Amino acid sequence: MGYFRKKSYICRVLNIKTMNQLTRMVGVALPMTFVLCGCQWVSSYDYSLYHHIFIEEEARLTDDASSPYLDFAIDYTCLNEEGDSIAQMVNRAIQREFLGTDYADLVPQAAVDSFKNVYLRNYRTEVGELYQADLDKSASRETMPEWYGQTYSLVTFVEEGHAAMVMNASANYFVDMGGAHPNQWSQWLNFDTNTGKLLTKEEVFKAEAVKDIEQMLLGKLIAMQAELNPEEQVQTLEDLQRIGFLQLTSIYIPENFLLAKEKVMFLFNRYDIAPYSAGEIVLEVPYEEIGHCLIEK
Numbered sequence: 359m360g361y362f363r364k365k366s367y368i369c370r371v372l373n374i375k376t377m378n379q380l381t382r383m384v385g386v387a388l389p390m391t392f393v394l395c396g397c398q399w400v401s402s403y404d405y406s407l408y409h410h411i412f413i414e415e416e417a418r419l420t421d422d423a424s425s426p427y428l429d430f431a432i433d434y435t436c437l438n439e440e441g442d443s444i445a446q447m448v449n450r451a452i453q454r455e456f457l458g459t460d461y462a463d464l465v466p467q468a469a470v471d472s473f474k475n476v477y478l479r480n481y482r483t484e485v486g487e488l489y490q491a492d493l494d495k496s497a498s499r500e501t502m503p504e505w506y507g508q509t510y511s512l513v514t515f516v517e518e519g520h521a522a523m524v525m526n527a528s529a530n531y532f533v534d535m536g537g538a539h540p541n542q543w544s545q546w547l548n549f550d551t552n553t554g555k556l557l558t559k560e561e562v563f564k565a566e567a568v569k570d571i572e573q574m575l576l577g578k579l580i581a582m583q584a585e586l587n588p589e590e591q592v593q594t595l596e597d598l599q600r601i602g603f604l605q606l607t608s609i610y611i612p613e614n615f616l617l618a619k620e621k622v623m624f625l626f627n628r629y630d631i632a633p634y635s636a637g638e639i640v641l642e643v644p645y646e647e648i649g650h651c652l653i654e655k
Contacts, residue, residue, distance in 0.1 A: 359556075381423035407438040407634045408516055417478045419486045419506065426489065430474065430483045432514045436466045448525070448556030455547060456514055456529045491632060505536020522618055524557070525549045543627040545640060546614040557563060559611055567651035574648060575624060576609045577633075578641040603632045622648050 402615035411434040418427040436452055439445040453469045453628075454462035461469040461475075489506050511532040518525060519628050527547040535541035563571060576595065583601065584592040599605050607630075620641040626639040 366473050377393065377586045386641075398503050400406055403445075404555060409436050409438045410434070411436070411467055413474055415474070415478070418513065419482060421490045426502065426508075428478065428485075428507075429466050429628065430478060431511045432470055432474065434466070434470050435516045437516060439466070444551070444554040451549070451554070451556045452514070452516075452547065455545065456512070456527075498518060503536065508536060509534035509540070523551055525551050526616055530615070539634060542638070544625060546616045546623075546625055548615070548617050559613060559615060562615070562617070562652060563611060564653055571611055571643075571648065571651050572609050574643050575611070575641050578643060579603065579609065579639070582641070602636065607631060617644075621645060 411432065413434075414431045416427045416429060419425045437445040438567065439449050449466055450462050453464070453466065457469055457473045461473055464472060485506060485508070489502070492502060509532065512529060514527065514529045516525065518526045519596045526549070529545045531543050531545075536576075548562070549555065550557055577579060580592055580594070580598060583590070583598060583603065587601065590597065592598060592601065595604065609631070612624055612626055612630065615625070616623040616625070621642045621644045624643070626641070626643045627638070628634045629637060630639075
């Protein structure tokens with residue numbers, strides 16, 4: 359079985375307002391209990407050949423150079439799909455999940471360009487109408503609402519997986535539309551490199567093991583918060599709820615999971631299980647603990 363050469367990739371620092379540092383997702387790995395059959399892609403596809411698309415643009419609301427603007431940036435990684443049907447399938451799925459169904463059937467460059475054009479056009483049309491109405495009222499630019507100036511950023515990654523059998527992709531979004539705080543969220547995907555199929559949690563985790571996994575996640579969350587907030591003495595579910603966690607939902611297996619090299623990682627975005635102030639929550643379960651819960655193939 360071939361060995362995929364590592365290619366380091368450093369995310370560009372985007373020139374956008376208040377953007378947090380984006381975390382690069384690690385590669386994926388699977389234990390012996392979860393094995394995807396076949397490995398034809400290894401011999402036919404050089405995994406180190408990723409394709410990168412970078413777009414950064416300021417879109418002002420009017421022709422006036424002093425008018426508010428949208429700070430728009432995409433740093434997009436996909437597979438070099440030329441002559442490879444599996445890479446094409448993976449790229450289309452990534453586009454569907456990260457950009458939207460309207461862009462799923464395009465080649466990557468066209469998909470990203472089209473997404474940008476639509477987003478900028480909607481900003482100039484929808485926000486521009488409100489801005490022009492304020493100008494018509496002779497409102498001073500100095501007193502204009504700050505939300506006329508906005509930010510959109512999308513950064514995606516593609517990484518190799520264990521023994522070239524699984525590949526994962528991730529997206530980090532940052533959207534500032536002038537509210538109380540910007541919106542930030544992430545999305546994780548895992549693919550079978552033999553078929554190009556997007557793996558769902560139902561295809562990875564045994565149905566009869568769901569309750570066990572949820573208890574693992576609850577235990578990891580309690581341990582995390584006990585370490586982060588020692589003064590709160592978090593030891594139980596009730597303690598978590600007291601500090602704002604799991605007040606509106608029980609613990610669950612999220613759609614965002616990552617099959618990492620030595621562990622399975624579960625991602626809860628802001629508001630999923632806690633207030634915005636709690637930030638993004640990542641729970642990690644080593645394969646020694648969760649391996650028996652994975653579907654054998």
